[in-house]
Amino acid sequence: MRAEEQVQKSEKREAILQAALELVAENGLQHTPMSMISKRSRASAGIIYHYFESKDDLLASLYQRIKREMSRAIAARYDPQQPLVKRFQSLWLSMFHYALAHPKEMVFLEQYESIPGVKQHEGVKTLQDMAEDWQRKNPFGAENDLEAQVLHGLVRDLSAQDLLKDLPLEVIGEFTMGVALRLARQSAAGLVKLDEAALNNVARACWDAIAR
Amino acid sequence: MRAEEQVQKSEKREAILQAALELVAENGLQHTPMSMISKRSRASAGIIYHYFESKDDLLASLYQRIKREMSRAIAARYDPQQPLVKRFQSLWLSMFHYALAHPKEMVFLEQYESIPGVKQHEGVKTLQDMAEDWQRKNPFGAENDLEAQVLHGLVRDLSAQDLLKDLPLEVIGEFTMGVALRLARQSAAGLVKLDEAALNNVARACWDAIAR
Amino acid sequence: MRAEEQVQKSEKREAILQAALELVAENGLQHTPMSMISKRSRASAGIIYHYFESKDDLLASLYQRIKREMSRAIAARYDPQQPLVKRFQSLWLSMFHYALAHPKEMVFLEQYESIPGVKQHEGVKTLQDMAEDWQRKNPFGAENDLEAQVLHGLVRDLSAQDLLKDLPLEVIGEFTMGVALRLARQSAAGLVKLDEAALNNVARACWDAIAR
Amino acid sequence: MRAEEQVQKSEKREAILQAALELVAENGLQHTPMSMISKRSRASAGIIYHYFESKDDLLASLYQRIKREMSRAIAARYDPQQPLVKRFQSLWLSMFHYALAHPKEMVFLEQYESIPGVKQHEGVKTLQDMAEDWQRKNPFGAENDLEAQVLHGLVRDLSAQDLLKDLPLEVIGEFTMGVALRLARQSAAGLVKLDEAALNNVARACWDAIAR
């Protein structure tokens, strides 16, 4: 019964996280009480506090998990063998497609990061954050580093070849991840329709913005 | 004191709006109860409901006011006599500087727009929204139209001269207003430092993104 | 300007009472705040407290007025010259028709009398109340005495002739005024339809109930 | 304690209903805030909303329960074996005695039914309501039907024997249940004193009112 318990325990925890994700995406952070998470996940009100210290802890755990999985997925698709410019394009498309495929997660990120005093944890937006995380071995573990390393490395390589304009890292982040995630959210919400051709154009526009 | 009252349209109402703005900027929407707004504005709990129907109404009124004043300010600085490309640059800088000069308002906008089901009211982001507002004489009155007309007109003029890439309006909006506002918010929060030279570079990068 | 002021003063007071009557009839006592009475009567919130000490006082004044007018109207139609049994019948019909013609007033009475600790003031229902009022020169003045005298007198005369069963006064009241008012309310609400013939039958049934 | 819980269906819920009943009987609906119910029942403010959706729901539940128990009690005492006229008398006395034995419940009913727009739910007063309930299998379940069936059946039987005057059902209801409940309420409030002999007289008077 060892293995089964292991599985069951994760399943309850998983159900809670999943319910929180869905409900926050549907109703927003403010309108997602614990009782609702409890109902949707079919977990009792009490047991949630066995898995998480508090609502804040539950939300933070979910946030970390989403960030980690997104990093992993994007890093996994990254091929350092490709030519530099091509690498940028495919990284941009990776981000866009990941965001498009995970609309609930994207809404959650936006909700969570809009809490004042939380963005400090670690934002998606600034490359500098990632660079710093990288340098100070950030506490969230090696998984997040994958994406950070990829991006930071790519920017460094492009800089080394003098292919980039002289722009602050944050600005570059805004023109790449920022624009990609925002447009993906709009796509997911049906506010924009972008086919594969249009997408390549947009990726190209991003490149034009930052390329020397 | 007759005339004075007429002019200032109730300083109590103003104090309430100002308190709400500050507190939401400081603590976030979730952590700004009416009792706090009441205390900060030195207004009784009850009188707020004399001026606003509900908390939602207060927040919506504040949102509209911020959007309106921002539109006015940006449109006021717009000079249609300048050459086209120069016009784009100065419009972009107007937006950025306005956002930078009004950090509390920017935090409030971010907070307010992160409520699910509210962004639909009218977002800054898509040019299409503005075009539509323009066409259907949007309900928020002529003040908002100023900004919409300016931007829509500029994009139309640039398109007419074949100066723009073939990109959806939303994408253009993201590369212009989107990036400007986001970077301004980061500047205001002290997350990025951008001097005048760097700023011109960023404006130029935006232009590169959308220019043919 | 003397006379005009007299008129105007009564008009404002009248408007307030009338608004209170309508609103209580429409929404019930619980859902009739002073602000609503103020709006409907086009009187400011403050001025109401010039005419009435409190909400309770306003309501009590309205109650007294309704009771007084009802007494007057019913007593006015009473003809002590008619034969005894005929007198009973026409008194019963007077009550019924008055109630039918004043549905708002009837609802108000029901609302007001349902407040615990208020029915003591003076109820419509018990003949004994009226008898007592009569004996102790009740404080509400001579107008209410009219009805009390009429009813009490009629019962006394009927008793003297040994035409009534040996029933407590309250029971007789219930079979006469009680049933009349209740059926009138139902008629006004459209719950029963009673033509003149049916009405005479009901009056007769009342008589059968109390007659020896 | 399993089985016991099943049986008593939460003593907390019971305590809340009981507290509400007492307080409304003592102070009236308007002057019975939830905080008072909470204090009297020794339940926290929050738990009430675990058992009832709202104050309205709590009140409606209490109303239904009182009506249901009253129906059950009266129907239980009814003996269809007795002769017709005797049946009427004993039914009338059942109603009266039940009302007399449950003064708090009677005050509550009067309070609750005085709310505009609530009486429609289901009134005691009209026999027609009961007839309709009977025909359309009313939603409150079989318990209420007991009383409805009893009364409707009795009136039908009396009519079949041509023992009743030609009066609308509502009028008959007013002369029977209406008078019984009203007098019982007055008795309970100490406004009338009726001994067993007087009571039989009143029941007889009711019969005289409706009998041919």
Place this chain on the structure above:
DNA sequence: GATGAATGAGCTTTCATTCAT
């Protein structure tokens, strides 16, 4: 691990009443 009844502080909102004008 698991339940869900219970808590109580705190939320938004209402409303009788007052008071400066």
Place this chain on the structure above:
DNA sequence: TATGAATGAAAGCTCATTCAT
């Protein structure tokens, strides 16, 4: 007389968290 902005206590209700079972 008359106004209506202002007050503040109190209302109904929510919800993160605890705890006996």
